[in-house]
Amino acid sequence: MGRTPPANRPGWGDLPQAVTAAVEVRVGAPLASVDYPSGGFTPGLAARAAFADGSRVFLKGIPTGDGTAGMYRAEAAVGAVLPESVAPALLWSVKTGGWLMLSFEDLSGGAPDLSPGAAGVGPALDVVGELERTLTPCPLPDAKPFEELARELAGNWTRLQGSGPADAGSDAWATAYARDLVGLDDPAALVEATAGGTLLHCDLRADNMLLNADGRVKAIDWAWTARGAAWVDAAFFLPQLVLAGHTAAVAERLLAERVPAWRAAPEAGVLGFAVALTGYWSWHARTGPGGALGAYRGRAAEAGREWIAHRAGWKAPIPASR
Template sequence: MTVGKRGRIGWADLPARVRAAVEEIVGGPVVEAVSQPGGFSPGTADRVRTASGARAFVKAVSAAQNDFTPHLHRQEARVTAALPPEVPAPRLLGSFDDGDWVALVLEDIEGHLPATPWKPDELERVLDALAAVPTTAQIPDLPKVEEALADEFAGWRRISADPPDDLDPWAARRLETLCELADRGLAATTGDALVHMDIRADNILLGADGAVTVVDWPWSSRGAEWLDRLMLLVNVRLHGGPDTTALLARHTANADPDDVVAVLVGFAGLFLDVARQPPPVGLPTVRAFQRAQGDAVLSWVSELLG
């Protein structure tokens, strides 16, 4: 479900009406805007400062950059505005939407991205923070994970119907089993916990005071309470770090271990299947990233299944 990579526009590229709306929300003219690295959007991602010293983080995009990203920004604005204070997320200061351009003005959080390969102490901080997210946070109209992923977890069936020439030989010999496991994995995602569903190193900020802040909430859903910790370990598997299999057992202890592996199988099929598609407009490197995720998860699955 992750979208594009780098090559985004900046504050100066925004139409005057969008900049004016942001400045009204922030409370004065912006005198400094610093584009932030990382992330997967072709829109702006700028830390801005006004003449009076007020700060904010600004995200803005139009359909000209990518026709789906404005929808994500609208969804993120709705979700972020409804998050309770105990969820470790930046607060929404305001938003602008004229039907074309969508801008989010968020609390500017001081912090740094976790190091990759992951360091054990930083990883434990984030895992503990995710485990502490209140599972009963009530946000209206959030999709259910099993509904949101229903088509994506059919990835192995599409691969089985049209296997690519470079399909991993281990997977090629087990396509029927992988399809069945992905179906089981989809059913195992059910739950009523608030889940972020896009946990990665570049969606996390670590504060000097020990705080962990999770950013970018447009994919938020209702599902199994351990899903975000599973997604974080997928990121560790991709970038390197502590033993993901040992951590998996500890941080999904309330789940059936076979269900957890089945969910990983579903994600492997999702990533490998979507990576075969042409890149979306404005997101030229997304497919390579998705392929890397798919290869990393498939390697893990092959170890877990023996």
């Protein structure tokens, strides 16, 4: 937390006066202080706000005409149905002054440390299992099917094969297994394997989690929700454990110990998911914007390749640097 927002995000003082006034009216008191979390990739406001009456909320906001405003609308919709055991409560949302503002329960704490032996690993795994239990069946009737995201994830290895060389280390591995990767990166098979009736977060990372003072973790930033198979959120989370320093084998074991859906996940479906997600990261790291997002995608792609190699029994890739 800091008193100035990250470079890619606005601060309270950047909001139109009509918006700040509407927030203060809704809270019932003027703003006293504001802190800004680091991290995140969207261009909207994210702030922990304290008011003169002693109340505290976590505020998110975006201009309604911004290209990412749909993510905030989606988060407002899902926030209305999420149980407080897995996510901070959505207190209210309001559209005013050309902005969409969301107010959440303010929770103490920060992102859990997922490195081997850290205290945050167990609670983070527990919330992955809790998501499966509390969000099946899907409590959001109009949640989009995961099929849409599956088709976006899959198919990128074919693009990568025709896009020329990148860094020598990781792509020597990709070249060696090119035919296998393209064959496993099957959109139709991924759609079938990931279909289901659970509400999914679809973006579980340490910086989308809060480890609270009570030792429990809650998931935040529900902008990518979809309805799909119960094991999918665990599959999104596994590379984050690898990024934090676990081997893929240990990450698999940790999930199997804490997340029942992971133990029941289809072997071929999980491998296909790992291939598709890693292809997506690899393609967008190569062709998308640079900066923090591009660097993250590059690191995540390396973690994904390690996971694929473990799952498929292939030679491990040579990592660049994490």
